[in-house]
Amino acid sequence: MRNIQSKSSPFRxxxxxxxxxxxxxxxxxxxxxxxxxxxxxVSPYQPTEILTDESYHLMSDxxxxxxxxxxxxxxSRLIYGLQITLGVTFVVTVLAFFTGCLLxxxxxxxxxxxxxxxxxxxxALIALPAIMIALIVIASLGSSLPVLxxxxxxxxxxxxxxxxxxxxxxxxxxxxxxxxxxxxxxxKWIIWHExxxxxxxxxxxxxxxxFTYTILFMSALGFLGLGMQPPHADLGLLIRExxxxxxxxxYAPLYPALAISLITxxxxxxxxxxxxxxxxxxxxxx
Amino acid sequence: xxxxxxxxxxxxxxVDAIDRHGKTMPIVCNISFSIAPGQIxxxxxxxxxxxxxxxxxxxxxxxxxxxxxxxxxxxxxEDLLNLDSSQIxxxxxxxxxxxxxxxxxxxxxALTIGAQVTEVxxxxxxxxxxxxxxxxxxxxxQLGLPNPETIGRLYPHQVSGGQLQRLMAAMAMMCHPKLLIxxxxxxxxxxxxxxxxxxxxxxxxxxxxxxxxxxxxxxxVVVQMAxxxxxxxxxxxxxxxxxxNILDNPCQEYTRMLMDAVPQLQLPHISHQPLTAAAAAAAxxxTPDPVEKCRLENTVRKEANSDVLLTLSNVTAAYGSNTSTxxxxxxxxxxxxxxxxxxxxxxxxxxxxxxxxxxxxxPSNGQxxxxxxxxxxxxxxxxxxxxxxxxxxxxxAETALNPRHRxxxxxxxxxxxxxxxxxxxxxxxxxxxxxxxxxxxxxxDRFPRELSGGQLQRINFARALAxxxxxxxxxxxTSALDTLVSKAIIELLINLKNRLGIAYVFISHDLSTxxxxxxxxxxxxxxxxxxxxxxxxxxxxPHHEYTELLLDSIPKLRTGWLExxxxxxxxxx
Numbered sequence: 001m002r003n004i005q006s007k008s009s010p011f012r013x014x015x016x017x018x019x020x021x022x023x024x025x026x027x028x029x030x031x032x033x034x035x036x037x038x039x040x041x042v043s044p045y046q047p048t049e050i051l052t053d054e055s056y057h058l059m060s061d062x063x064x065x066x067x068x069x070x071x072x073x074x075x076s077r078l079i080y081g082l083q084i085t086l087g088v089t090f091v092v093t094v095l096a097f098f099t100g101c102l103l104x105x106x107x108x109x110x111x112x113x114x115x116x117x118x119x120x121x122x123x124a125l126i127a128l129p130a131i132m133i134a135l136i137v138i139a140s141l142g143s144s145l146p147v148l149x150x151x152x153x154x155x156x157x158x159x160x161x162x163x164x165x166x167x168x169x170x171x172x173x174x175x176x177x178x179x180x181x182x183x184x185x186x187x188k189w190i191i192w193h194e195x196x197x198x199x200x201x202x203x204x205x206x207x208x209x210x211f212t213y214t215i216l217f218m219s220a221l222g223f224l225g226l227g228m229q230p231p232h233a234d235l236g237l238l239i240r241e242x243x244x245x246x247x248x249x250x251y252a253p254l255y256p257a258l259a260i261s262l263i264t265x266x267x268x269x270x271x272x273x274x275x276x277x278x279x280x281x282x283x284x285x286x
Numbered sequence: 287x288x289x290x291x292x293x294x295x296x297x298x299x300x301v302d303a304i305d306r307h308g309k310t311m312p313i314v315c316n317i318s319f320s321i322a323p324g325q326i327x328x329x330x331x332x333x334x335x336x337x338x339x340x341x342x343x344x345x346x347x348x349x350x351x352x353x354x355x356x357x358x359x360x361x362x363x364e365d366l367l368n369l370d371s372s373q374i375x376x377x378x379x380x381x382x383x384x385x386x387x388x389x390x391x392x393x394x395x396a397l398t399i400g401a402q403v404t405e406v407x408x409x410x411x412x413x414x415x416x417x418x419x420x421x422x423x424x425x426x427x428q429l430g431l432p433n434p435e436t437i438g439r440l441y442p443h444q445v446s447g448g449q450l451q452r453l454m455a456a457m458a459m460m461c462h463p464k465l466l467i468x469x470x471x472x473x474x475x476x477x478x479x480x481x482x483x484x485x486x487x488x489x490x491x492x493x494x495x496x497x498x499x500x501x502x503x504x505x506x507v508v509v510q511m512a513x514x515x516x517x518x519x520x521x522x523x524x525x526x527x528x529x530x531n532i533l534d535n536p537c538q539e540y541t542r543m544l545m546d547a548v549p550q551l552q553l554p555h556i557s558h559q560p561l562t563a564a565a566a567a568a569a570x571x572x573t574p575d576p577v578e579k580c581r582l583e584n585t586v587r588k589e590a591n592s593d594v595l596l597t598l599s600n601v602t603a604a605y606g607s608n609t610s611t612x613x614x615x616x617x618x619x620x621x622x623x624x625x626x627x628x629x630x631x632x633x634x635x636x637x638x639x640x641x642x643x644x645x646x647x648x649p650s651n652g653q654x655x656x657x658x659x660x661x662x663x664x665x666x667x668x669x670x671x672x673x674x675x676x677x678x679x680x681x682x683a684e685t686a687l688n689p690r691h692r693x694x695x696x697x698x699x700x701x702x703x704x705x706x707x708x709x710x711x712x713x714x715x716x717x718x719x720x721x722x723x724x725x726x727x728x729x730x731d732r733f734p735r736e737l738s739g740g741q742l743q744r745i746n747f748a749r750a751l752a753x754x755x756x757x758x759x760x761x762x763x764t765s766a767l768d769t770l771v772s773k774a775i776i777e778l779l780i781n782l783k784n785r786l787g788i789a790y791v792f793i794s795h796d797l798s799t800x801x802x803x804x805x806x807x808x809x810x811x812x813x814x815x816x817x818x819x820x821x822x823x824x825x826x827x828p829h830h831e832y833t834e835l836l837l838d839s840i841p842k843l844r845t846g847w848l849e850x851x852x853x854x855x856x857x858x859x
Binding site: 174175176178179181182183184185193194197198200 | 644646670673678685687688690691703753
């Protein structure tokens with residue numbers, strides 16, 4: 001039985017099916033993103049400004065979350081750390097998806113030798129532990145923002161490649177791609193107009209999951225001292241800097257840890273909801 | 287219909303669908319019928335009429351998001367709908383058996399057939415392994431399967447589709463069920479195979495005295511099988527009568543429509559009229575577009591000289607590394623504006639032939655000439671103009687149209703790609719095309735999923751027309767559609783053929799459909815053309831042996847045909 005409607009917006013349908021949990025997650029994410037973007041206006045102090053001589057200053061009216069080991073305002077550093085983490089992660093994930101999808105789609109459409117070679121090279125890269133690749137590259141090239149971004153994007157894109165290729169393989173075998181081929185369409189049309197729109201749903205979900213992995217990975221690198229370099233700090237570095245504080249009963253390292261969990265968990269729950277919507281949006285046979 | 291010894295009684299059955307917001311919508315309402323032992327009641331209707339829903343409900347089952355809301359399903363004095371799920375689970379497989387549409391999909395490819403046929407009986411502890419094997423062999427015998435002693439040791443891929451369907455029947459009959467439900471069990475089979483399977487099923491049902499429900503959309507098949515026919519439409523009963531009564535005097539208009547839609551072969555008369563100047567003049571009024579008019583005139587002129595449009599010479603094609611040849615030395619000629627019907631069973635290579643012509647598949651030998659020039663083998667090497675001239679229409683419109691494109695883009699793309707039409711001109715042409723396939727202009731902004739199967743097939747065809755081709759290859763374009771819908775599509779094709787003068791290669795397994803449309807018929811078997819002649823000549827006796835077999839295999843719309851064909855006479859209970 002088919003539902004015949006004159007017009008339906010998939011986006012509006014999606015919004016109508018928001019569950020309370022999804023709404024909560026979405027609001028938290030939006031608040032965090034707004035905080036990160038508006039950091040210069042929201043944060044009470046400059047993140048590098050030393051306000052007091054005292055280490056691990058207690059919470060007060062002037063320092064909402066207290067001070068860190070150098071006497072800087074934790075709230076301000078947290079907001080700027082959020083900006084760096086979210087910003088870098090976003091750039092990394094977009095880059096990873098761009099290259100991963102492009103190569104994955106190409107491999108699926110072209111097949112043959114191109115697919116075999118590319119797939120084996122990427123298999124080899126996947127076989128190496130991600131943290132090892134990052135350690136080697138960053139240790140040899142030095143830790144700068146461009147190096148960090150390119151390295152993380154490269155590692156991520158190998159994972160995206162696998163998924164994009166698998167998705168595209170299914171779509172390439174469909175009749176409508178065959179119809180486009182017999183029409184004489186080129187690669188560009190097939191990838192952009194036939195494959196991409198049909199892979200978009202699952203790819204969007206994958207984007208969210210990859211995003212959280214990148215946050216975790218980047219934080220791990222920051223914690224190891226391979227990520228952002230002081231005095232700038234991402235969330236991972238913020239934990240490392242203030243680890244000593246735990247000994248003095250300061251909550252300083254817990255705030256960035258909390259922020260990381262909050263972002264990854266809310267994104268994950270939201271993606272779960274989104275995937276459910278994708279499944280139920282599939283045409284059902286009666 | 288004797289209510290005393292009926293095995294199954296269904297009373298006022300209603301099934302509701304529940305949507306995401308918890309709202310219920312009746313999909314089947316007030317269905318009542320009963321079946322005596324050894325009798326077959328058939329549920330017939332178009333897709334969406336609720337016939338599968340009813341058949342599943344007689345097993346006490348409703349699909350996810352559906353609910354049996356009312357009524358009784360009484361199997362031997364016990365209401366199935368009052369049983370809890372574990373009790374009903376016990377009934378299924380032992381008292382109630384189900385034969386699905388595609389046995390190929392229902393069998394596990396990793397286990398032997400015998401293991402799967404006997405599985406339920408042994409698992410339930412109803413029989414020992416030895417008893418079950420013996421019972422299986424006797425069932426194989428009754429179903430007329432070859433080598434009944436050893437066939438159980440084979441794997442599903444080692445037997446043919448027809449055999450697998452019969453093996454599925456053996457699996458269903460294993461535990462001596464009281465009720466057997468068959469859901470379109472022969473739809474996926476060829477006509478010649480279908481006869482054997484139908485005969486085997488019918489014999490088995492009579493001998494084992496089970497009550498059977500036969501679900502199908504094919505009236506001609508149903509007439510052979512059923513004692514009673516229940517016609518369904520939109521989830522309601524239209525008519526319930528004995529088969530002979532339905533045939534002789536159907537009470538309802540809808541039943542009559544269903545019967546009229548069954549394609550009947552007319553021998554040897556053919557309805558096609560060549561495109562004469564008068565017809566062209568008539569077509570003029572219908573298509574005022576000067577480009578089209580010019581093309582029509584050309585077509586008429588060329589047909590007078592019977593110009594050759596497409597020639598295949600000695601085309602051979604194989605999958606893999608020449609190990610399995612699917613086309614052997616095919617030579618074929620298509621004239622301008624002519625319709626060639628290609629007939630054959632599955633595996634005869636008819637679809638491959640279409641794919642070779644369109645350039646989707648590369649022949650290993652031979653050449654294709656189009657308008658006097660040799661065509662490149664792959665569609666990549668062909669010029670855009672060559673591609674435009676030959677259009678391919680896929681069997682399943684649901685999968686051949688990109689679900690993420692609106693109709694505007696689906697039809698607009700070939701216009702832009704081949705003819706460079708954009709903007710207003712393209713928009714107007716799309717509306718014209720929609721009109722040509724008898725759809726209203728409001729479809730232009732819809733997505734494929736918002737259209738019915740018949741409408742999708744029209745769009746699919748309109749996409750080929752958009753390229754203004756000289757030749758359209760139609761690959762089984764009516765076989766996935768209901769009888770009524772497919773009749774309408776065939777009428778549309780005949781209408782357009784006379785108006786536009788396009789040549790068709792019409793590929794189908796259904797001889798009676800093709801005969802209505804085609805000027806010439808090519809009968810294919812095992813990758814070879816066994817007969818190629820004008821439709822009238824093919825259908826006039828004496829026939830080629832294989833053509834004769836195909837002709838005889840088409841179920842006729844009268845009772846007793848199945849028994850005549852085989853010489854099988856059964857004794858009514």
